[in-house]
Amino acid sequence: MKHRVATTVNGRRHEHEVEPRLLLVHHLRDNLGLTGTHIGCDTSQCGACTILVDGMAVKSCTMFAVQAEGKSLTTIEGMAKDGELHPIQQAFWDEHGLQCGYCTPGFIMAASYLLSQNPNPTEDEIRKGLEGNLCRCTGYVNIIKAVQTAAKAMGGTQAKPTERAAVRRS
Amino acid sequence: MAVTTMIGAKIHRREDPKLVTGHGSYVDDLRQVGMLYMSVVRSAQAHARIKSIDITEAGKAPGVVAIYTARDFKTVISGGLPVTESLIADKKYVPNQFPIAETEVVYFGEPVAVVLAVERYQAADAAEQVQVDYEPLPVVVDFEKAMQKGSEKAHSDGPDNIAWDVKFPGGDIEAAFKEADVVVKERILQQRVFPLSMEPRVVLANFVPFGNQLTLWTSTQVPHFVRIFLCFGLGIPESQIRVISPDVGGGFGSKLRPYPEEYLAAAASKLSGSPVKWVEGRTENLQATTHGRGHIFDIEVAAKRDGTLLGLKVTNLSDNGAYIGVFGALQSALAMLLAPGCYKWKAFDGRTVGILSNKMSTDPYRGAGRPEAAHLVERAVDLVAHELKMDPADVRRKNFPTEKEFPFTNPLGMVYDSGNYAKTLDKAMQIVGYKELRRRQAELRKQGRYLGIGLSTYVEICGVGPSAATDHVSGSISLVESSVVRVHPTGSVTVAVGTHSHGQGHDTTFSQIVADTLGVPYESVQINHGDTADTPFGYGTYGSRSLPVGGISIYKSCQKVVDKAKKIAAHMLEAAEADVVFDQGRFHVKGSPDRAKTMGEVAFRAHQTGLPDGMEEGLEAVTYFDPPNFTWPFGAHICVVEVDPDTGAVDIQKYIAVDDCGNVINPMIVDGQIHGGVAQGIGQALFEEVVYDSDTGQLRTGTLLDYSIPGIGEIPDLELDRTITPSPTNDLGVKGVGEAGTIAASAAVINAICDALSPLGIKHVDMPASPDRLWKMIQEARK
Numbered sequence: 013m014k015h016r017v018a019t020t021v022n023g024r025r026h027e028h029e030v031e032p033r034l035l036l037v038h039h040l041r042d043n044l045g046l047t048g049t050h051i052g053c054d055t056s057q058c059g060a061c062t063i064l065v066d067g068m069a070v071k072s073c074t075m076f077a078v079q080a081e082g083k084s085l086t087t088i089e090g091m092a093k094d095g096e097l098h099p100i101q102q103a104f105w106d107e108h109g110l111q112c113g114y115c116t117p118g119f120i121m122a123a124s125y126l127l128s129q130n131p132n133p134t135e136d137e138i139r140k141g142l143e144g145n146l147c148r149c150t151g152y153v154n155i156i157k158a159v160q161t162a163a164k165a166m167g168g169t170q171a172k173p174t175e176r177a178a179v180r181r182s
Numbered sequence: 183m184a185v186t187t188m189i190g191a192k193i194h195r196r197e198d199p200k201l202v203t204g205h206g207s208y209v210d211d212l213r214q215v216g217m218l219y220m221s222v223v224r225s226a227q228a229h230a231r232i233k234s235i236d237i238t239e240a241g242k243a244p245g246v247v248a249i250y251t252a253r254d255f256k257t258v259i260s261g262g263l264p265v266t267e268s269l270i271a272d273k274k275y276v277p278n279q280f281p282i283a284e285t286e287v288v289y290f291g292e293p294v295a296v297v298l299a300v301e302r303y304q305a306a307d308a309a310e311q312v313q314v315d316y317e318p319l320p321v322v323v324d325f326e327k328a329m330q331k332g333s334e335k336a337h338s339d340g341p342d343n344i345a346w347d348v349k350f351p352g353g354d355i356e357a358a359f360k361e362a363d364v365v366v367k368e369r370i371l372q373q374r375v376f377p378l379s380m381e382p383r384v385v386l387a388n389f390v391p392f393g394n395q396l397t398l399w400t401s402t403q404v405p406h407f408v409r410i411f412l413c414f415g416l417g418i419p420e421s422q423i424r425v426i427s428p429d430v431g432g433g434f435g436s437k438l439r440p441y442p443e444e445y446l447a448a449a450a451s452k453l454s455g456s457p458v459k460w461v462e463g464r465t466e467n468l469q470a471t472t473h474g475r476g477h478i479f480d481i482e483v484a485a486k487r488d489g490t491l492l493g494l495k496v497t498n499l500s501d502n503g504a505y506i507g508v509f510g511a512l513q514s515a516l517a518m519l520l521a522p523g524c525y526k527w528k529a530f531d532g533r534t535v536g537i538l539s540n541k542m543s544t545d546p547y548r549g550a551g552r553p554e555a556a557h558l559v560e561r562a563v564d565l566v567a568h569e570l571k572m573d574p575a576d577v578r579r580k581n582f583p584t585e586k587e588f589p590f591t592n593p594l595g596m597v598y599d600s601g602n603y604a605k606t607l608d609k610a611m612q613i614v615g616y617k618e619l620r621r622r623q624a625e626l627r628k629q630g631r632y633l634g635i636g637l638s639t640y641v642e643i644c645g646v647g648p649s650a651a652t653d654h655v656s657g658s659i660s661l662v663e664s665s666v667v668r669v670h671p672t673g674s675v676t677v678a679v680g681t682h683s684h685g686q687g688h689d690t691t692f693s694q695i696v697a698d699t700l701g702v703p704y705e706s707v708q709i710n711h712g713d714t715a716d717t718p719f720g721y722g723t724y725g726s727r728s729l730p731v732g733g734i735s736i737y738k739s740c741q742k743v744v745d746k747a748k749k750i751a752a753h754m755l756e757a758a759e760a761d762v763v764f765d766q767g768r769f770h771v772k773g774s775p776d777r778a779k780t781m782g783e784v785a786f787r788a789h790q791t792g793l794p795d796g797m798e799e800g801l802e803a804v805t806y807f808d809p810p811n812f813t814w815p816f817g818a819h820i821c822v823v824e825v826d827p828d829t830g831a832v833d834i835q836k837y838i839a840v841d842d843c844g845n846v847i848n849p850m851i852v853d854g855q856i857h858g859g860v861a862q863g864i865g866q867a868l869f870e871e872v873v874y875d876s877d878t879g880q881l882r883t884g885t886l887l888d889y890s891i892p893g894i895g896e897i898p899d900l901e902l903d904r905t906i907t908p909s910p911t912n913d914l915g916v917k918g919v920g921e922a923g924t925i926a927a928s929a930a931v932i933n934a935i936c937d938a939l940s941p942l943g944i945k946h947v948d949m950p951a952s953p954d955r956l957w958k959m960i961q962e963a964r965k
Contacts, residue, residue: 089204
């Protein structure tokens with residue numbers, strides 16, 4: 013039996029009939045064609061599939077598509093606006109914060125949530141804030157630099173911290 | 183070379199904008215009309231006879247289109263997967279691997295059937311309903327026991343479990359040991375690890391029914407290599423197979439062989455008449471993608487009282503798994519050839535034994551044999567220093583060849599092209615503040631704290647490979663690398679190469695070389711790789727070869743283009759060719775730089791009528807570059823740790839890496855390669871280990887819940903520096919850098935831990951140096 017799920021993704025409204033067991037990440041990739049959200053494990057360790065659900069970082073393999081009913085989602089494709097890279101995307105580019113690029117969308121989305129909660133994180137806070145994401149290429153050195161650079165570039169533009177708890181994990 | 187503007191510059195990667203915006207194109211992002219999903223039914227047993235496979239229930243499951251077993255595949259696939267048998271001079275037993283098991287499974291996770299279904303989840307559901315009846319056979323897990331006479335066999339029809347047994351003699355080893363004041367012995371383990379690229383493998387096969395044509399998108403480091411073997415296996419002419427390796431999410435050596443699933447997806451597409459996609463889940467990836475390392479090294483070191491190294495004996499037992507990996511023997515061979523490291527031994531003696539067991543194959547993982555070599559020889563030197571109560575830095579310095587001794591020949595006849603080992607060590611020691619650190623260490627020891635300083639001065643062999651050297655091990659395959667450089671009529675340039683970039687940033691690095699050498703704008707250069715339809719044959723990317731072999735091929739093609747362009751420019755300038763000079767993209771007559779023709783103007787002219795007599799139109803060149811020697815990057819890494827004796831936890835306080843990879847094309851990319859390499863070395867040193875159940879051969883580290891790769895909290899800030907000792911082997915003086923970090927790092931970390939724990943009498947620690955392992959060792963030592 014299929015269920016109707018209506019979501020707003022990157023500002024655009026979508027309606028689909030989906031199996032209740034369909035993972036949100038497969039819904040995004042296979043039904044909506046948003047393939048920038050990647051899958052790097054099947055046990056919710058790697059964070060490659062991280063997106064924002066109502067502004068909160070979520071591993072989209074830990075949610076069913078039907079649980080996204082009525083929610084507003086942001087994926088990596090929704091970060092650049094008007095032909096301009098988001099400052100976090102720009103910072104990952106500038107600081108060589110990616111190599112193969114597979115984990116990158118997840119890191120950028122997780123960093124986006126981190127900076128929305130803590131616009132000026134210390135190195136330690138960046139390490140804690142991104143511990144749900146794995147990268148095998150960079151040794152993380154330049155990812156940390158990228159987040160620091162992004163924080164500087166975004167100075168003051170981020171929303172104030174909300175009541176929400178830390179990054180959602182499995 | 184002319185004055186350059188791009189080579190050596192920190193150019194931001196042209197690959198990145200699409201990747202940071204989610205517009206990369208990895209294989210799982212692609213679809214074909216009418217595409218079916220393939221799910222692989224894998225063996226739940228490590229060693230068993232297949233009595234029967236019942237597909238009745240699975241066949242009735244929703245969406246299922248077909249279920250195939252070995253019997254079906256045998257109608258379209260012939261032969262087996264490739265093995266570089268000729269690498270193994272004294273090969274013993276090389277089992278043939280068909281892509282799917284028919285009568286006997288020999289490792290946990292081996293394919294036994296595939297299901298094709300309309301939807302992703304339907305294929306997975308139905309795969310679970312395929313019933314396989316197994317008759318268990320004795321399981322061989324412990325590979326050291328497996329080499330003994332009378333051992334149970336990994337393949338029931340094999341003569342024994344010995345894949346190869348080869349000696350690597352280098353000089354009079356007995357004489358060297360006779361001279362010795364001290365001899366130290368140690369067993370050094372290299373545990374199995376998962377390469378674990380973040381993108382698992384994915385294959386999308388589209389066989390055109392009745393057309394005998396195949397397009398295969400696959401996440402691989404070696405598209406041309408895959409095409410050759412699919413041609414052999416499927417009987418489709420090589421020209422009718424197009425292999426495309428688009429964006430690839432990392433490889434680290436685990437994607438440099440043709441895999442069973444590539445054959446199976448292609449064959450399933452042929453059998454079903456539909457495009458077929460297979461996506462490897464992570465759990466599947468850990469079972470079915472090749473593992474790295476997996477060795478035991480027994481070493482004996484002879485030295486004089488003053489620290490002079492004399493002789494090194496190494497016996498290597500290699501845990502191949504059930505099938506010899508395509509390059510499985512290469513790792514052991516490289517480990518042998520490089521085991522002498524960067525020291526002047528009088529003699530070396532090596533022996534490697536390849537052993538079959540009921541496990542996944544081991545194959546290259548970043549460094550492939552060289553991390554193993556560096557680890558054992560760097561441990562060996564520290565063991566000598568410990569025995570003689572000398573500073574490990576002094577023992578190293580005493581035994582380095584000096585700068586003037588290059589080219590330096592090691593006891594196995596390998597000729598190191600250039601080096602200055604003392605310089606990198608000095609620089610690293612200066613950065614870390616070595617003397618002060620030793621003082622601090624002594625103070626902390628008085629307080630019962632365990633600070634350790636670990637040195638790793640490595641040399642590596644890169645740029646595979648000169649055919650003169652590889653001929654006898656490659657089966658006469660010349661491991662050249664290729665390029666086509668084509669200047670279009672309007673002056674922009676397309677370069678097609680046989681290498682493949684999957685994180686290394688070749689598009690950027692290669693474009694820098696082309697822009698400088700042709701004197702054209704960087705932005706006007708396009709690099710094509712990964713699609714066999716529009717790239718020349720090449721051996722792909724591994725072994726830090728893409729720059730020192732592939733990059734030089736590009737440079738040489740550019741030179742050929744310049745040579746032809748010069749002739750055309752002379753014609754345009756109505757001058758003798760000998761009077762025309764080429765300077766930063768402009769051709770002019772000597773002494774008249776104002777009246778010049780740009781490369782773009784010459785390119786346009788090259789496509790017009792009225793060229794010099796006998797000259798063909800167009801401006802392009804092809805090069806298959808066979809390097810005269812390997813390249814030999816080197817460096818010195820220093821790791822500083824503190825070990826908590828109450829918990830066994832290791833805190834990496836500092837990590838310094840001073841590397842020398844010859845001339846640098848893009849320093850940002852070079853640093854990034856070192857960062858990633860060091861992180862993987864730290865991962866092996868501290869966290870990672872593949873564990874199979876010793877009785878059943880089941881994979882106990884079967885998910886990322888059970889296997890830990892370093893996270894962002896576990897890699898310290900890495901302090902990098904470099905020296906530059908150009909390679910005399912090639913025109914650009916480059917050496918390659920893809921593996922250096924991994925090769926150096928595990929020894930630096932483990933040497934630091936051993937140094938930290940030396941007051942307890944601990945001489946050697948194996949990997950991973952987990953808190954559990956260290957805590958037990960510390961407790962034992964304190965008894």
